[in-house]
Amino acid sequence: MSALICEVVYRGIFQKNLASRITRGIVLSARKAGRWGIAFGRYGDSPQRNGIPAKDFAIVADTKEELEQNMARYEPKHVDVTICVDDTLSKGVESWAWYGLQPINKLTVPNGTLLMTSLQSPESLLKDIHKKDAPYKLSLIPAKASFAGLWVYREDHTEVRILGALAKIAPDFLTLDAVSQAIKESEWGSDLKVASAKKAYERIETREIKMTEGNGEIPFSFEMPKWWEMREGVTIPAIPVGKPKEAGKGYVPERNPYFKKYTTRTMRPVIDFDTCVKCNLCWISCPDSVFDVMPDGTFDAAMEACCGCGVCEAVCPVEHCVTMVNEQAFDDNASQWEMWRKDKAAYKTWLGTKIADKKTTVRSHGFRFRGQYDQELKAELDSGGVEITAGIPGENAAHKTV
Amino acid sequence: MADATFSNATQVLEPFRGIKKVTIEEYFTSGHRTCQGCESALIMKLMVKAAGPRTIVLGSTGCMYVANTTYYTTPWVVPWMHTQLGSSGSAALGTAAGLKALMKKGKMKAESINVIAFCGDGGGADMGLNGISATLTHKDYNCLILLYDNESYANTDIQLSGMTPYGANTTFSPPGKVIRNIHTRWKKNMAGMMAAGHPECRYVATVCGSYAVEMMNKVRRALTIGGPTFIHSLDPCPKGWDYDPMLSHEMGELAIETGLFPLYEVEDGVVKYYGKTKALIEGRKRKPVREYLLKQGRFAHFTEEDLGYFQAKVDEMWEKWEIPAVIPFRRLDASKAALEVK
């Protein structure tokens, strides 16, 4: 007599279909043993936004009664397995104002499992994953984040590899046979996919995480006001006007303190202040007003506000002046301009190492051209299903080809 | 009693002469929940940057309300208020009328305050059309209505609107095994309709966020000319169109270079093309629409037949329309005219 509660933490829109396949797969697999289940998305995340962290849930139980206590809910209070399909989410989840920064393992029960697709080592992931007041397990499937777009689905087998791994993690609820059968029966199933699921079952690597391990940062959080503390007329104060950066020079806008948006980011712009021609294009083109104007006329991207769309790189006319680099290569939101101002030589070296690594500069978001996925599928699945392709489409793609 | 100091004058906003001359202050900043690479959020930023601090913005329901302005998740520095989905026209009119009444009667300090109401393609071209149309006939009130067109009800989960392109994949028009294109309507020509149908609306323009300075200068022109004015912005939508967010600007450029979306303004009835559209009018070759369409997941199901149909419709805009890409009127050719007379 028991229940299995799973959450899938993913990137809005890009991984919407992926998350739905996983949660439905869990319920349909458990059904093979006569269990009951529900699959649903966190209502507050809907309508979803590109990249903004979102959650889907799958709950399976031996009886309908056990299921009921988890129904008519937005979000379970705790989960047995947290499934994360983009390892940059290990820095935490902030999907709404006032949610604060929710650690990726926040809902994971003591001795529960955090299952991630990642090419990183547990050690490097633990630099980002917040400490937990109870031990838990970290299980890894070697794979890059699967960023299929919305209308076009990339068949990189991520969903079946997750299901195969779950059969190892929670055999009492989903046997490998049940999972294989459910995959076969689904409209997107195939023998090859069953094979992938079995491979994941064998290859999943699990490690115990102690309370002492992980990122010591205290996640920011908020105390919600009472009804009589809120201004009437559904009215809130506007954002104050900004000020010069320093000594009357430059400009830094005020920013909303209740929603920072940086957990939406999978890649961040790395800026070469020495080659910046001060054309203003990144600053004017940023939908999130991220670029602070520095006294010297260059622009510093405010990392707490940047959601990593990459428009700044696309519009920048100078090669390698703005380069999008995967979030996994960073451990904080510190100002690049201040780092550069402090020690230009050291910054140059730091910048060089960041943008030289093809693994961290390749983009995999969304649909780019017809036939793209067919090409990428040629890649061998264990590498994450996507070969590291060079070249970034965009205004100056030609220059950007590595 | 009337306040002698009151006049219905507008703020005089000279065009920004180049990107270096653009005001440094932000009146729309970080804190919204829109998608990565959201062009509509960019349009909001540029819109108020162009309008300046003495501005009131009204926003009808849509992405720029739900994602862009969530409770305590506001990016707005200037005063902002929600209005109902079909109410951008009434919101602009009501706000302008309230200010005018109070200033005229000396109940409020007389000054020129910009009033801008925005709507999405659903709120503007579908539900709110009658209200916008009425407002554009009230020549005594200074207000700008800006339609940000991301070509679907992107907020509610990407359902098709009267502005969704032919054949596009939306949650209300999924391509199926039996019917490839459920959605076979051609999108409305909003700017043309507004300009043609409202003789006393002095300024109508089309803009695209990929050309930020031009866009801001159109907003400044509209606010300076005064009376009710209308601007239609085409906003690439990485979520609904399905492309890499970093390509938002490229999508905007392609929409213009393929001739799909013309950039022009109609001031006191005179049509002026500008930017890359001007080049097309002056004979530069239009890029084939497939270069634009095939970069977007929403058209991934298109066959050569669909692409051909799409191209033909765009060619028509440029080759058959009396005022190319602006108004779909044609003149009877002489021989046919003669027959008509008989």
Add this chain to the structure above:
Amino acid sequence: MAVVETKAAQAASEDKELLISGSEAVAEALTLADLDVVTAYPIRPYDTVMQAIAKKISGGQLTAEYIVAEGEHSQFEIVKHASTVGARVFCGSSGVGWAYAMECLVVTPPLRVPMICLVGNRALDDPGAFGVEHNDALFVRDLGWMLCWIDTSQEAFDTTLIAYRVAEDRRVFLPCAISADGAFLTHSQAITMVASKEKVDRFLPRYNRGDLLLHPDNPITVAPQANEDWVIEIRRQNDEAMKRAYTVIEEAYADFRKVFGRGPENPWFEEYMTEDADVILIGMGTISLPMKVGIRNMRAQGKKVGLVRLRWFRPFPTEKIVAALSKAKAIGVVDRNYSFGSPFASGVVANEIRAALYNSDKRPPLLSFISGLGGREVTLEDVYKAADLCYSAATSGKSDARTHWLGVRE
């Protein structure tokens, strides 16, 4: 010039007596209240008020932005937004026009917009009919609108001024709809005392939007989209505003009596011959007029019947109405509305009064009547029939659960 001024000054300080309809009386009050923005759209019977306002504007007695909208939806949205920048606004409609504006009626209470409307009560389509029914105004009874019903042109004038005083009080900031029965009030003229500008100015302060003013000098974001983390708190605020309205209404009537030397002691309802009444009939609007006549005739025959005419339906004067009714041997509620499938298939007012009495120790038998729908005249016979049925209930001490339809061909 000086002469003119003194004349003007005199006029400003003088009351005048006019033969005007309820709609015109409202227009007189709006002129004295120095209305700022008004929007019109035609539908019978409320639109007589907009015709009267248009005359005031073209005649120069009233300076206001007068906008003819392209539909009720815009009509109500325009004044809603004008109010948020600090303008005193007026609007109104009838029947299905009010229904067409419904989306905009829904948003005004949470936005705390003190919009005053005249609802010329009209039957809902179909069939298209101009006659009175109260269902139109009652659409908004649960949404945070203050609702009152009037029965004379004089009350139309007085209540308009009181409504602004209450709605624009910062403790309240809620919209208020004044209901006037179609035809009987909107289209018939009566002698009405129109007060002087000087008195009105003493009674009615200028509208001050305060911390909710939408203006560059008060940068705020109004009505952002909210999720389940916020909505119930926002509803609770509205609940509190409606509760505060009880006090504010009492204050407003007290001041009104001081300044104008008239007006009821009890703002909430009119009691007619109820002191010693065995049977009390209850109604809203002009239905009171045939009832009063009928009551006088019945009293001549020794039947002790009285009338309670409800003025304020929202906020609902629960304690006061219970106190007034529980002393009777039987009560009969005559509704000029319907609520198909409701408890006992009664009208709306009957069920509200049933609910109000539920916790009272003394609950007289309650009979419910539906009458005068679609503008059908309520006759003396109808009143007698209602009273007689109440009398038999008074003797039996029981009320039959049936709802009686009066004046319907059977």
